[in-house]
Amino acid sequence: MMEWTDRHCRFFLRQISRHCLLYTEMVTTGAVIHGDRDRLIGFDPAEHPVALQLGGSDPKALAACARIAESWGYDEVNLNVGCPSDRVQSGRFGACLMAEPDLVARCIGAMRDAVSIPVTVKSRIGIDDQEEWPALKGFVDTVAETGATRFIVHARKAILSGLSPKENRDIPPLRYDLVRRLKAERPDLTVVINGGITTLDAAEGHLAVLDGVMLGRAGYQNPHVLADVDRRFFGGAAPPVTRDQVVARMLPYIERETVRGVPLKAITRHMLGLFQGMPGAKSWRRHLSENAHRPGAGPEVVETALALVRRQATAAAA
Ligand SMILES: Cc1cc2nc3c(=O)[nH]c(=O)nc-3n(C[C@H](O)[C@H](O)[C@H](O)COP(=O)(O)O)c2cc1C
Structure with missing residues (x-):
């Protein structure tokens, strides 16, 4: 999460759960290629497992960045197809890519060819006036043709004109049913749900039918919610850290x-x-x-x- 999950945040969260997968802020391909890498993507070995999230839509640049992510020791590289901000739209990446599944497939294909770490996608269920289910299913089917298997779905639409990024995290209604339907129709894929999940009980409910749960704001605003993750979901024996x-x-x-x-x-x-x-x-x-x-x-x-x-x-x- 931009401005939130920087390296200090991730190190801190790692003291609460040893096993949950932590994500960086979204970093654009331009920044990774031309910027101060140590500042932008450097991390402490204690943060593992950690995924680098990229923003971009140029397959070659994304492949180069995926290689960099792998060489820096990241455990996963993720493409952001969910961020609705104007700045991101003008760069033609983030949620607006939901309308271009073929381009996303080319990006993911190029990234997958470049590295052996998992390449994953974080998307919405649709954007603007797209009909949600066909948009989500069509998007995932097209991208999965590249061999990609892990999809993290923020279970609400992004409205690119008219809502601010903040409003886009709350106003379009959550459609958990569509994420569940995706898993039911594509049991071969790893489907991770995100959006509005604030407790481990809620997470457990989702895990009965889905493969994973991503916590965003709750993990940041109330980080101790992660304290029992290892014992409940990863077979850990230790009591929750105080x-x-x-x-x-x-x-x-x-x-x-x-x-x-x-x-x-x-x-x-x-x-x-x-x-x-x-x-x-x-x-x-x-x-x-x-x-x-x-x-x-x-x-x-x-x-x-x-x-x-x-x-x-x-x-x-x-
Ligand atoms: C401050 C902030 C920054 C965010 N930055 C990103 C980002 O860089 N990449 C991303 O995929 N999602 C980002 N998000 C969205 C969250 O990952 C998540 O999808 C959204 O908040 C819904 O999940 P939640 O209800 O668990 O928070 C951000 C959210 C917030 C609040």
Whole structure:
């Protein structure tokens, strides 16, 4: 997710679940090819398994970027066919590609020929005035002819003219039924559902008939929701990590990164939701927000924020 799932965010989420697959922000092919790669696609080995999401529509450029992703050690490379922003449309990639399944198939074919890591697609169920089911089925069938097998479907349309990117994440109704129908009609494909899923119980419901669940906003805004993922879905034996343990696991990383010159805020901004719904959540957020940007701020700011949470939790329990 753009501006959200950068490397610090992914490292943090990895302290909560060892096994869930993490995705980068969308990075355009132009940026990967011409930009500062270390800044754009660099990641910590602890983040595995991690997928690089690309934005683009030129098969050659996408193949080159897929090769780069593989050589950097990514576990998967994903093509974004779901982002509705104007900036993305003018570059002819993102959700507008739902109208060009043949072009997407050429892109995916070129990427698949270039690498041996999985090449996956994240799409919508349709755009604008497309009829949803024929659009989704036609899109997936065409792209699957390249041999692609893993499709992540954000189960709502994107309306490219008239709705903002934010509105496009909430307003067009969710059609989980169409994603389920896709799996029923194409059981040979791996179908992952996305959109509006906020709890592991809901995820489990989907997993009864689908192959995977992608959490977007819930995983960011309430990251501790991921704490029981390993035990519930990956056969892990360990009990869910506590919020305090997550903070403890982050401290050495924060120490290392801030010593390297990374501003504390670049890390802690992703941690603000850790105590979501718990006593002390507000103090946690406030202390981090008010102090993490100060010059020289380091792990002690996070330790103090945790102490404030503990104090309030103790008071609430008394
Ligand atoms: C801030 C933000 C940035 C996003 N950036 C991307 C992106 O780069 N690539 C992408 O495929 N989806 C992106 N999305 C969409 C989410 O991946 C997801 O499809 C959408 O939010 C619906 O799922 P959810 O209800 O679980 O959040 C973004 C969403 C948000 C809120």
